[in-house]
Amino acid sequence: MDARNIGLRNIEVADTKICSIDADNGKLIYRGYDILDLVNHSTFEETAYLLLFGELPNKEELLDFSSRVQEARNLPESIVNNLKNHPKRSRPMDVLQSCVAELADYDLNIEDDSKEYNIQRAIVLIAKIPAIVAAWNRIRNGQQVINALDNDSHATNFLYMLNGTKPTQDESKVFDICLILHAEHSFNASTFAAREIASTRAHMYASISGAVGALSGELHGGANIQVMKMLLEIGNPDNVERWVTNRLQHRGRIMGMGHAVYKTKDPRAEVLSRLSRSISTRKNNQWFDITEKVENATKKYMHENKNQGIYPNVDLYSASLYYSMGFPMDLNTPIFAIARIAGWASHVIEEKFAQAAPKPALYRPQAVYVGRYCGPMGCEYTPIQNRITPV
Numbered sequence: 556m557d558a559r560n561i562g563l564r565n566i567e568v569a570d571t572k573i574c575s576i577d578a579d580n581g582k583l584i585y586r587g588y589d590i591l592d593l594v595n596h597s598t599f600e601e602t603a604y605l606l607l608f609g610e611l612p613n614k615e616e617l618l619d620f621s622s623r624v625q626e627a628r629n630l631p632e633s634i635v636n637n638l639k640n641h642p643k644r645s646r647p648m649d650v651l652q653s654c655v656a657e658l659a660d661y662d663l664n665i666e667d668d669s670k671e672y673n674i675q676r677a678i679v680l681i682a683k684i685p686a687i688v689a690a691w692n693r694i695r696n697g698q699q700v701i702n703a704l705d706n707d708s709h710a711t712n713f714l715y716m717l718n719g720t721k722p723t724q725d726e727s728k729v730f731d732i733c734l735i736l737h738a739e740h741s742f743n744a745s746t747f748a749a750r751e752i753a754s755t756r757a758h759m760y761a762s763i764s765g766a767v768g769a770l771s772g773e774l775h776g777g778a779n780i781q782v783m784k785m786l787l788e789i790g791n792p793d794n795v796e797r798w799v800t801n802r803l804q805h806r807g808r809i810m811g812m813g814h815a816v817y818k819t820k821d822p823r824a825e826v827l828s829r830l831s832r833s834i835s836t837r838k839n840n841q842w843f844d845i846t847e848k849v850e851n852a853t854k855k856y857m858h859e860n861k862n863q864g865i866y867p868n869v870d871l872y873s874a875s876l877y878y879s880m881g882f883p884m885d886l887n888t889p890i891f892a893i894a895r896i897a898g899w900a901s902h903v904i905e906e907k908f909a910q911a912a913p914k915p916a917l918y919r920p921q922a923v924y925v926g927r928y929c930g931p932m933g934c935e936y937t938p939i940q941n942r943i944t945p946v
């Protein structure tokens with residue numbers, strides 16, 4: 556096949572009204588609004604509403620949406636009990652994926668695929684994914700699961716359910732910004748997975764559990780765990796240049812660098828870098844410093860040896876930021892999912908209900924069949940007893 560199209564690069568697969576990326580100028584737009592305006596003026600709840608319904612909410616709409624999320628937050632007791640049966644070593648993304656699929660069992664209207672019920676499912680998932688991640692972290696550490704607070708923001712509630720103490724306003728604000736930044740990013744691998752599953756008319760929970768699986772891989776959301784492992788391995792700003800050069804000379808990848816779409820700096824990385832710098836300064840740690848040196852050393856190597864520009868993506872600075880905020884390293888990707896559910900669910904709804912022509916259809920790309928041993932066609936079947944075992 557044409558190498559330019561490997562991994563569906565440069566192929567348009569659908570129309571969307573949810574998100575656009577200006578790859579050359581490093582701009583990210585949710586439903587017509589610049590991500591930086593949303594970061595500066597809105598909250599995750601407002602942003603999630605915008606993504607789901609296509610317009611910013613007025614006060615009453617936001618209040619109603621927030622209370623629907625609030626009502627859906629706590630987990631059914633049997634899900635908490637099932638969580639307790641997972642081996643403590645289970646990876647949080649695997650636990651999350653199975654719990655999301657399990658939520659279908661509690662949906663009394665699961666046979667009804669109307670838009671109204673899909674919006675309610677989106678709200679349930681926005682509410683319950685943070686509760687699942689927090690509950691699993693507490694259970695694996697032998698702690699009691701904590702129910703959500705009434706009348707507090709989404710960001711505050713997750714930090715409370717995770718840590719058992721109410722965060723400061725500042726901590727809550729920083730986390731809220733992280734959620735806005737990670738909420739949506741067009742046809743990335745996990746969103747495409749969600750839409751592909753939805754295109755079969757499978758339900759919302761099936762689509763989202765598939766997306767969670769796709770996000771877990773290290774070339775996608777899982778990169779933010781690998782970035783933190785790298786920073787810990789490097790350990791000291793003085794080691795960065797040697798470590799990065801050695802990695803690249805051995806054809807390894809620097810996680811958190813490079814992007815399939817942006818040709819310049821990812822706007823989310825700019826904001827996360829500022830937040831990471833500020834928390835590292837306040838906590839007097841070296842994680843921002845090491846991260847910034849990784850960015851610079853990678854750019855220098857790629858420029859000098861491959862004549863190629865490379866920029867940090869969303870995962871580079873979120874890793875050091877989350878570590879400084881005290882999150883266990885393997886929650887980095889589940890935290891990504893806590894935000895991205897807003898985008899995923901909006902895409903599933905668009906996939907199921909978009910009216911404008913061309914309407915979405917069952918995804919069915921073509922593969923180029925390249926026979927491995929015997930050419931593309933005409934192999935003669937040999938009964939098993941006549942097949943020769945190679946020596």
Ligand SMILES: CC(C)(COP(=O)(O)OP(=O)(O)OC[C@H]1O[C@@H](n2cnc3c(N)ncnc32)[C@H](O)[C@@H]1OP(=O)(O)O)[C@@H](O)C(=O)NCCC(=O)NCCS
Binds near residue numbers: 813869
């Ligand atoms: C995200 C990613 C898969 C996008 O890659 P892409 O634009 O599709 O480009 P490719 O994977 O085809 O790589 C193009 C070239 O750049 C190099 N490259 C891209 N990102 C690189 C990185 N992070 N480290 C080292 N080399 C990198 C590749 O080795 C390749 O070089 P080659 O042509 O000599 O083989 C890639 O940048 C990557 O692997 N990044 C690290 C993982 C990561 O941070 N993922 C989170 C993404 S948000």
